[in-house]
Amino acid sequence: MDRAAAARLDAADPLAAFRDEFVPTDAIYFDGNSLGRLPRRTIARLGAAVEQEWGRGLVRSWAEWVELPERVGDRLGRVALGAAAGQVVIADSTTVNLYKLFGAALEAQPGRTVIVYDADDFPTDRFVAMGLGHARRLEARTATPAELENVIGADVAAVMFSAVDYRTGEVADIASVTATARAAGVLVVWDLSHAAGAVDVHLDEWGVDLATGCTYKYLNAGPGAPAWAYVRRDVQGALVPPIWGWFGQQDQFAMGPRFEPAGGVRRWLSGTPPVLGLVAIDAAVSLLEEAGIQRVRAKGMALTRFAIDVADDRLSPLGFSVGPPRDPARLGSHVALHHPEAYRLSRALIEEAATVPDFRPPDVLRIGLSPLTTSYADVWDGFERLRVLAAGRAWERYDPAPARVT
Amino acid sequence: MDRAAAARLDAADPLAAFRDEFVPTDAIYFDGNSLGRLPRRTIARLGAAVEQEWGRGLVRSWAEWVELPERVGDRLGRVALGAAAGQVVIADSTTVNLYKLFGAALEAQPGRTVIVYDADDFPTDRFVAMGLGHARRLEARTATPAELENVIGADVAAVMFSAVDYRTGEVADIASVTATARAAGVLVVWDLSHAAGAVDVHLDEWGVDLATGCTYKYLNAGPGAPAWAYVRRDVQGALVPPIWGWFGQQDQFAMGPRFEPAGGVRRWLSGTPPVLGLVAIDAAVSLLEEAGIQRVRAKGMALTRFAIDVADDRLSPLGFSVGPPRDPARLGSHVALHHPEAYRLSRALIEEAATVPDFRPPDVLRIGLSPLTTSYADVWDGFERLRVLAAGRAWERYDPAPARVT
Numbered sequence: 001m002d003r004a005a006a007a008r009l010d011a012a013d014p015l016a017a018f019r020d021e022f023v024p025t026d027a028i029y030f031d032g033n034s035l036g037r038l039p040r041r042t043i044a045r046l047g048a049a050v051e052q053e054w055g056r057g058l059v060r061s062w063a064e065w066v067e068l069p070e071r072v073g074d075r076l077g078r079v080a081l082g083a084a085a086g087q088v089v090i091a092d093s094t095t096v097n098l099y100k101l102f103g104a105a106l107e108a109q110p111g112r113t114v115i116v117y118d119a120d121d122f123p124t125d126r127f128v129a130m131g132l133g134h135a136r137r138l139e140a141r142t143a144t145p146a147e148l149e150n151v152i153g154a155d156v157a158a159v160m161f162s163a164v165d166y167r168t169g170e171v172a173d174i175a176s177v178t179a180t181a182r183a184a185g186v187l188v189v190w191d192l193s194h195a196a197g198a199v200d201v202h203l204d205e206w207g208v209d210l211a212t213g214c215t216y217k218y219l220n221a222g223p224g225a226p227a228w229a230y231v232r233r234d235v236q237g238a239l240v241p242p243i244w245g246w247f248g249q250q251d252q253f254a255m256g257p258r259f260e261p262a263g264g265v266r267r268w269l270s271g272t273p274p275v276l277g278l279v280a281i282d283a284a285v286s287l288l289e290e291a292g293i294q295r296v297r298a299k300g301m302a303l304t305r306f307a308i309d310v311a312d313d314r315l316s317p318l319g320f321s322v323g324p325p326r327d328p329a330r331l332g333s334h335v336a337l338h339h340p341e342a343y344r345l346s347r348a349l350i351e352e353a354a355t356v357p358d359f360r361p362p363d364v365l366r367i368g369l370s371p372l373t374t375s376y377a378d379v380w381d382g383f384e385r386l387r388v389l390a391a392g393r394a395w396e397r398y399d400p401a402p403a404r405v406t
Numbered sequence: 407m408d409r410a411a412a413a414r415l416d417a418a419d420p421l422a423a424f425r426d427e428f429v430p431t432d433a434i435y436f437d438g439n440s441l442g443r444l445p446r447r448t449i450a451r452l453g454a455a456v457e458q459e460w461g462r463g464l465v466r467s468w469a470e471w472v473e474l475p476e477r478v479g480d481r482l483g484r485v486a487l488g489a490a491a492g493q494v495v496i497a498d499s500t501t502v503n504l505y506k507l508f509g510a511a512l513e514a515q516p517g518r519t520v521i522v523y524d525a526d527d528f529p530t531d532r533f534v535a536m537g538l539g540h541a542r543r544l545e546a547r548t549a550t551p552a553e554l555e556n557v558i559g560a561d562v563a564a565v566m567f568s569a570v571d572y573r574t575g576e577v578a579d580i581a582s583v584t585a586t587a588r589a590a591g592v593l594v595v596w597d598l599s600h601a602a603g604a605v606d607v608h609l610d611e612w613g614v615d616l617a618t619g620c621t622y623k624y625l626n627a628g629p630g631a632p633a634w635a636y637v638r639r640d641v642q643g644a645l646v647p648p649i650w651g652w653f654g655q656q657d658q659f660a661m662g663p664r665f666e667p668a669g670g671v672r673r674w675l676s677g678t679p680p681v682l683g684l685v686a687i688d689a690a691v692s693l694l695e696e697a698g699i700q701r702v703r704a705k706g707m708a709l710t711r712f713a714i715d716v717a718d719d720r721l722s723p724l725g726f727s728v729g730p731p732r733d734p735a736r737l738g739s740h741v742a743l744h745h746p747e748a749y750r751l752s753r754a755l756i757e758e759a760a761t762v763p764d765f766r767p768p769d770v771l772r773i774g775l776s777p778l779t780t781s782y783a784d785v786w787d788g789f790e791r792l793r794v795l796a797a798g799r800a801w802e803r804y805d806p807a808p809a810r811v812t
Binding site: 023025026027029031034035037038042043046047050051053054055056058059060061062065092093094095096099119122123124126127128130131135214216222223224225226227242243244245246247249252254255256257258259270271272273274275276277278280350356358360361 | 429431432433435437440441443444448449452453456457459460461462464465466467468471498499500501502505525528529530532533534536537541620622628629630631632633648649650651652653655658660661662663664665676677678679680681682683684686756762764766767
């Protein structure tokens with residue numbers, strides 16, 4: 001293996017030109033799965049929204065803005081989620097959407113006494129599930145997605161899982177897990193934050209009922225951009241969000257006395273739509289639309305294979321190991337590179353080598369491979385910088401991880 | 407009264423120069439209480455946040471961004487809310503904050519069976535209160551703020567009110583109403599959406615416990631910018647939001663097994679802070695800081711007095727009437743101009759006279775007087791255009807209000 005191999009893969013990459021669609025960075029950036037890079041077109045689109053739509057159009061622009069949550073949701077659904085129109089809406093944060101969806105799922109099974117979630121899931125998911133369980137005095141039962149069949153039963157009220165494990169990168173078998181829950185009469189809320197925009201998702205085909213996810217990772221919509229929510233058409237009429245929002249009202253401007261939830265997915269709106277975030281999502285999704293999610297997924301898997309091969313060949317002699325899992329088809333678009341000094345090596349990469357990975361306790365360098373922005377040469381060069389730092393015991397120049405992250 | 411009177415008032419206005427701090431509009435804009443105008447400095451500030459902080463800094467910028475919800479909250483609290491540091495945070499939407507605050511207030515009084523809200527409040531407030539009441543099978547009791555003393559009792563669990571009536575403009579006696587509730591052991595959640603940035607608010611001094619409000623009206627932070635939440639220091643330890651958010655976790659990056667709410671106001675954060683919205687609030691609040699809320703309130707009252715005088719003098723012969731209330735000290739910063747053809751006149755103003763009011767059923771032209779952007783000449787000229795349209799029965803050229811808004 002050598003750098004020329006990376007260069008050949010880049011030369012043959014059908015998505016290579018998309019790298020020029022993003023504002024350049026001075027770093028090798030392996031953290032697009034935490035905060036995706038800035039598309040050039042987003043600058044112009046946000047500028048127009050601010051200066052023309054807000055600045056000149058003022059309140060009159062609401063005639064267009066009011067449609068954005070559904071219009072951008074439909075586009076995101078079609079481009080990245082395998083969702084036919086009328087099932088995706090942009091609203092709130094992942095946290096708040098998880099709360100609304102899981103709360104509604106629980107309300108649909110009032111007699112049952114148990115919630116199921118993954119004890120190793122991202123804190124956002126666990127905390128929302130635990131909070132709702134606490135308020136309803138439900139018992140918590142933990143399982144990974146693969147273990148659901150062992151814990152499901154007639155006492156389970158609702159299930160919450162992430163589609164991609166934020167540490168290992170493992171992709172859940174969404175269709176099978178959903179079917180297992182469905183057979184027990186239970187709805188699963190899926191968090192696709194680490195999947196959307198990287199994995200080819202087929203929510204309609206897989207029979208998913210409820211899902212949400214952020215837009216600032218592989219969807220490149222910017223820091224704190226709003227989240228999306230998917231509610232399968234079949235269950236839309238039966239579920240009501242716990243937060244009764246004026247923007248989810250059937251006849252919003254009648255200012256009527258009672259909450260009458262809108263038909264369709266619009267009832268999942270809460271407050272005033274965050275226009276700048278919506279516009280940024282729309283701009284970023286247009287890039288993904290041009291690239292095509294199948295090609296994005298194919299490149300993500302190829303980058304993953306290449307990263308694992310380079311790590312095995314050149315980093316494993318220095319104490320690094322990858323996975324499990326290691327099969328690109330079973331991974332999202334990041335790899336977990338284990339090393340006892342992962343924390344201090346992450347500091348060295350950022351401060352000495354202009355390379356930005358992520359660190360996850362206890363020993364993971366998380367290498368995000370964002371298909372539209374990461375090149376094979378990035379992988380080669382970044383891992384080479386890491387190899388040199390590790391060979392030189394660069395970690396000795398840094399303090400150990402603070403207690404709070406170990 | 408004549409136009410020269412308006413010109414003299416503008417010449418003497420100590421805040422007149424602030425009009426140049428905003429992007430010009432081609433309209434006479436009386437809807438700054440729905441969507442405030444665009445400050446020029448916001449363009450540069452958003453541009454830097456997008457191109458430098460996101461585009462170049464990428465995930466490294468979170469070192470600064472993570473402090474924004476509290477830093478901007480403290481500044482907003484000091485400048486506009488009469489709140490000492492450590493009690494205001496920027497998060498979510500008004501809807502979601504109302505839900506979190508009212509939910510926590512109810513949880514603090516588990517044995518009580520009644521909620522109180524205003525049947526004429528904005529739908530956002532009513533729906534959130536009704537939804538939480540429904541989930542807990544509580545009885546709803548309605549009252550205006552002034553009527554609270556007639557309905558309060560040992561059975562009341564929590565109260566929700568707006569500080570300024572979105573139709574009449576009437577300002578509630580926040581201190582007195584809060585004290586009435588407090589004497590019954592009850593917390594009031596105040597919605598200050600139509601007050602913040604226009605009225606001189608003194609949350610600390612008035613003994614307010616819980617409040618929230620939007621930032622896109624008199625605070626000029628842009629369409630769908632995030633909301634703020636105020637939680638009085640005295641009650642911070644006792645209340646936990648119903649939405650357990652990872653950003654509200656004590657030791658966030660420890661990724662620990664249990665939700666342990668952060669001390670202070672930070673526990674009211676839910677998901678990832680919306681960075682662009684935070685930056686837009688910060689830029690807009692800097693303008694208010696320079697103007698000073700006392701001067702802003704003084705100009706708002708003077709504009710209100712002038713608008714009522716012009717309406718009495720020149721519009722009342724054509725069937726218009728103002729208020730009640732009519733005392734500027736009892737009004738926020740908008741006036742309700744009643745006319746049987748208010749809806750169709752609002753259409754005519756927008757389409758024929760480049761003048762943008764708001765319409766509120768059944769018969770109100772809502773005239774927002776945004777102290778930093780509205781001039782006395784705006785009032786004179788806008789009302790003159792309205793007078794000419796009404797004298798010419800311009801409404802006859804428009805369809806009646808659609809059923810949904812009557």
